[in-house]
């Protein structure tokens with residue numbers, strides 16, 4: 001291989017993609033790199049140096065936690081100067097949370113970090129894992145003529161779409177198109193050609209070194225409103241000892257009941273220093289708190305807008321900011337700022 005041959009590190013955390021069906025027993029067994037090469041011989045044809053690391057033991061992504069995100073960031077920063085890009089093989093269930101968290105943890109990222117997985121194990125005949133893996137490696141290795149990465153972002157690649165990681169949500173437990181990025185268009189599509197959309201791709205200042213972050217504070221909760229929600233339940237939740245922030249999933253463009261007790265519970269919580277972030281229950285679109293009286297009341301109660309954030313992104317961003325010992329005001333300001341392409345700032 002030429003000296004300029006790109007190199008990619010595969011990091012296997014667990015999940016369906018790395019399960020290989022033993023052809024003799026039919027049982028699902030966990031991945032190792034040698035076995036992967038056996039089942040995906042196409043990998044040997046890549047003009048690319050591949051190396052691999054794996055979680056031991058691999059985990060189902062339902063068990064994913066901030067300490068595993070920190071482990072991923074440790075692996076990425078330890079290999080950062082050695083390779084051109086990273087592919088993280090991850091269970092689909094919480095992949096959108098991991099992608100969101102990593103986007104905040106890897107400050108000044110100038111290399112691709114592509115998360116992928118599959119709905120069917122890689123050893124199965126109809127697996128979607130092979131295609132997802134092969135194209136993810138291609139994206140992780142892709143460079144511009146000047147040697148810089150084409151996609152220096154944390155992304156999810158799934159079923160022909162490359163999406164900004166902190167914009168994604170898992171939407172399907174059955175079909176191969178398991179992920180969507182409702183509020184930001186894909187960064188690339190894979191058809192006969194891999195078509196990148198350069199204007200949608202975010203670039204950090206490449207002169208700055210990678211700055212890894214590891215800290216999270218998990219004293220947060222996501223609260224979905226519904227008609228009939230009870231005062232005693234809201235009150236108990238907002239008085240949980242240690243609670244620091246709530247992602248409030250409201251109706252439509254950021255609306256909530258106008259009942260005086262409800263607004264008072266929220267106002268009392270913000271007065272006690274709890275940060276309340278308003279995002280919509282709708283899959284697509286943004287919160288506009290100034291649009292209806294119901295939203296204005298939330299603003300007056302001190303609730304801040306989460307704009308068009310996904311729940312996965314809002315909650316990981318809060319945990320990340322809280323983990324860094326910022327003041328309440330600083331966190332409110334940063335929740336209202338687009339740090340790494342995670343929100344579209346058009347409305348309150």
Ligand code: ASP
Nearest residue numbers: 015016060061091092093
């Ligand atoms: N339960 C698995 C996981 O998220 C499902 C998958 O990999 O798709 O780890």
